Amino acid sequence: xxxxxxxxxxxxxxxxxxxxWGGLIALGIFVVRALFPQGNAPVARREPSATEVLNLRYAxxxxxxxxxxxxxEALRDxxxxx
Numbered sequence: 001x002x003x004x005x006x007x008x009x010x011x012x013x014x015x016x017x018x019x020x021w022g023g024l025i026a027l028g029i030f031v032v033r034a035l036f037p038q039g040n041a042p043v044a045r046r047e048p049s050a051t052e053v054l055n056l057r058y059a060x061x062x063x064x065x066x067x068x069x070x071x072x073e074a075l076r077d078x079x080x081x082x
Contacts, residue, residue, distance in 0.1 A: 050075055 048056070054075065058068040 051072070054063075054068065054071055057063050058065075063071070
């Protein structure tokens with residue numbers, strides 16, 4: 001009785017098994033990537049700094065140029081004191 005690779009199918013059996021397992025692994029990777037896309041990973045959000053809020057308010061027109069400059073100077077002075 002002769003036992004070889006591929007359960008009696010010779011080289012074709014070995015090639016078939018390699019292709020079968022390779023295909024199953026590739027299919028598994030495809031399914032996992034489809035279920036968990038990397039582009040939708042949650043991103044840690046941070047609160048905007050006081051300067052960023054001030055810049056946004058000025059850009060939206062909520063405060064005048066004079067108010068903006070005085071508030072910016074106040075923020076700089078506060079930062080220097082820390």
